[in-house]
Amino acid sequence: MAAAAAGPFSLREVLDAFRRCVTEQREVLLEPYLSGWRGLIRFLQSLGAVFSFISKDAVAKVALLEGHQQQHGFVSLQSLVQHELAAGLAALRARSDSGCRTVLRLHRALRWLQLFLEGLRSGEPRTSVLCTDAYNASLAQHHPWVVRKAATVAFCALPSRDAFLEIMNVGSQEEAVAMLGEAIPYIGNVYSITQELFTQHKLLDLP
Ligand code: 1PZ
Numbered sequence: 001m002a003a004a005a006a007g008p009f010s011l012r013e014v015l016d017a018f019r020r021c022v023t024e025q026r027e028v029l030l031e032p033y034l035s036g037w038r039g040l041i042r043f044l045q046s047l048g049a050v051f052s053f054i055s056k057d058a059v060a061k062v063a064l065l066e067g068h069q070q071q072h073g074f075v076s077l078q079s080l081v082q083h084e085l086a087a088g089l090a091a092l093r094a095r096s097d098s099g100c101r102t103v104l105r106l107h108r109a110l111r112w113l114q115l116f117l118e119g120l121r122s123g124e125p126r127t128s129v130l131c132t133d134a135y136n137a138s139l140a141q142h143h144p145w146v147v148r149k150a151a152t153v154a155f156c157a158l159p160s161r162d163a164f165l166e167i168m169n170v171g172s173q174e175e176a177v178a179m180l181g182e183a184i185p186y187i188g189n190v191y192s193i194t195q196e197l198f199t200q201h202k203l204l205d206l207p
Contacts, residue, residue: 014039
């Protein structure tokens with residue numbers, strides 16, 4: 001257990017991070033949130049170079065948030081939002097490097113992840129179909145045509161469902177599917193709390 005970090009990468013770390021994210025007061029803790037994202041990025045990087053344009057963007061966004069977190073000592077997403085809103089919504093909207101607009105991008109991607117994992121769990125064998133459907137129902141509406149095109153091409157390079165469950169590295173297929181069943185509600189919880197927070201503060205369309 002103590003040696004878990006030294007062992008081979010497993011998507012279980014991502015589950016653990018998202019599990020740790022939400023407090024009893026329904027705050028989303030930044031440290032496990034970013035740690036979950038770092039795990040997802042490592043997983044994405046292991047899928048090959050076709051996905052590097054996606055992982056590069058995610059890496060940049062996580063790095064920006066780490067910078068904000070260190071600079072201001074934010075513990076939660078709520079405190080980040082509160083801090084940035086103190087300057088006023090107009091000032092916040094004018095910034096291209098705000099924590100809020102960056103979290104919003106990851107937040108939308110988390111919805112994609114939730115849908116994709118649900119599909120994977122359902123048993124549909126064509127991961128590219130699952131991935132495209134999840135993408136069209138979430139991120140795609142926020143992306144320009146050229147990004148949608150590149151993403152759709154990359155999705156064709158996804159490994160099959162069996163291979164995918166294998167490289168998640170959580171044990172047998174049954175164990176991998178069981179872990180998905182456990183992980184999806186945690187991810188869904190983080191997603192809905194963030195969605196509520198951003199709705200409440202009118203931040204869902206930050207440019
Ligand atoms: C397992 C297969 C992985 C598929 C990942 C599905 C998401 C496709 C996203 C395509 C993103 C293309 C790269 C650049 C996008 C940016 O323009 C946007 C908007 O940011 P802005 O330009 O406004 O700063 N970035 C995003 O929408 C965030 C995308 C993060 C994607 C993270 C994927 C995590 C994958 C986990 C894999 C298990």
